[in-house]
Amino acid sequence: MKIGISCHHTYGGSGAVATELGKALARKGHIVHFINRAEPFRLGSFSRNIFYHEVEAMHYPLFECPFYSLALASKIAEVAMYEKLDVVHAHYAIPHALSAILARQMVKDKCRDEAHCFRIATTLHGTDITVVGADSSMHGAVRLAINKSDGVTAVSEYLRQETVEMFEPNVPIEVIPNFVDLEVFRRLPENPALREQLGLGSEKICIHISNFRPVKRIGDVLGAFERIVQEVPATLLMVGDGPERSDAEERVRKAGIGDHVRFLGKIDEIVPLLSISDLMLMPSSAESFGLAALEAMACGVPVVVTNAGGFPEFIEDGRHGYLVETGDVESMASKALGLLTDEAKRLAFAGACVEQAQQFDITGLVERYEAFYLGLLERG
Ligand code: GMT
The missing domain is CATH 3.40.50.2000 (Glycogen Phosphorylase B;)
Known part of the structure; x- marks a missing residue:
């Protein structure tokens, strides 16, 4: 055709x-x-x-x-x-x-x-x-x-x-x-060079990828991460750009967690970043599907998302990550911590994510x- x-x-x-x-x-x-x-x-x-x-x-x-x-x-x-x-x-x-x-x-x-x-x-x-x-x-x-x-x-x-x-x-x-193209979106081997380039050590890595529009609820990503970083050594990778970015950077500075959050801007090659990530946070108020979450899952990254829009159509609560109510930052943080502090459980979720991505x-x-x-x- x-x-x-x-x-x-x-x-x-x-x-x-x-x-x-x-x-x-x-x-x-x-x-x-x-x-x-x-x-x-x-x-x-x-x-x-x-x-x-x-x-x-x-x-x-x-x-x-x-x-x-x-x-x-x-x-x-x-x-x-x-x-x-x-x-x-x-x-x-x-x-x-x-x-x-x-x-x-x-x-x-x-x-x-x-x-x-x-x-x-x-x-x-x-x-x-x-x-x-x-x-x-x-x-x-x-x-x-x-x-x-x-x-x-x-x-x-x-x-x-x-x-x-x-x-x-x-x-x-x-x-x-x-x-998702599973030939492209699959977890790459450990990459110490990339970690070093980003100034990362052995801490846990959370990732958020979006166009930083209001619907993405960037404030909830940061709110959840502020609680996470109080409990476990962690860095948040913020990938993308958009209207909410400046306010987000300001909030991070005020919260004194600047050393734990990297605003990376728009990046086309996201597989290397997903491959060093332990968890994705995506608290959108409405997401018709949520492609970024599917791409993360294909790379073995469990997701903590909102129980909204199309997410429940491909993400099973307690299997591929967690579905929390929109704006419930506390639950988002505690579910994330539950995975970040139990590596065996996180790996089981990661495996289930890769398996689920095959359906798509x-x-x-x-x-x-x-x-x-x-x-x-x-x-x-
Ligand atoms: O998420 C955005 O704001 C971008 C938007 C777009 O149109 O580029 O994404 C929408 O289309 C994607 C591909 O079908 C879906 O995976 C996203 O869930 C959807 N975004 C929203 O519904 C907010």
Whole structure:
């Protein structure tokens, strides 16, 4: 198949899923065209079945801001016509699905040949529904993006239900969960050089990875860690960047635990960091799936997360880590300490995590997406 993919290129789960999916489809012989504002952060090196088209929105003094969604629609239409795309896969409802819908109109208008028009697959990732779609200024746009796509998937049953409740869509939504490439996400051997580079000794390592947005509850990560570090020698690796970072750094300084927390910023190569970690803390208020937790589990890192969103769909309490109520920092700290002070138990959880990650191996889930595309093409 010839597949166009449009996604957010920035540090975030939807871009990661879209890019890994595109790379996997290309390895299977499909031709994949990424149509994006900038190169997705996980695209990496050249591959002969992958093409990348950058969308440049026109700057004009009359416009207060450039119309990216329109430029994206024009670029999708152009690539679809000349590359004869079968499917355009929009990741995140806004603007990608809406731009694809507009692009389809452009192609139909130009070619007057509906038979050659591409199908639109839209994957809902979470905040496009729960945050953006919940805003009254965007509700109608998100609803149209869902209803006018040829097929829609959501990354968890939780997200599917939220979407149904909020939008009462008139199309079915299929759940295709996030996945992990187990060839890449697996625990690497001990790495004393990396520990030294990060100024780490033999203490326990906790890790948090996110885009530091309010939904990630960075304050809860720090609150739990402040209690943890009172009981066990530990360092917290804070990976990523975003609007909550400055406040978080300030809090760490005030709490006097600066020597125990490393803010590492955005890092593409996270497997080495996961491989030296003992535990992940992810107290998000709503996480449609929680890809970072799955990637940690694949690397043998148990997770302490909130009992919210899609987490309970792949994390079993007391087996892969713990599910605590949102904002319950005390429980988060005591569950974490329970694992960090009992290495045999932590290792048992780590083993169960690696086993559980097999259920979400990229191979089977890419096949699910291929079948989904074929279904759209067969429906005509
Ligand atoms: O977590 C974010 O804020 C980024 C966001 C995105 O759209 O890039 O991630 C969402 O999509 C991921 C991939 O499907 C999911 O694993 C994340 O759970 C989801 N984030 C939220 O729902 C907050």
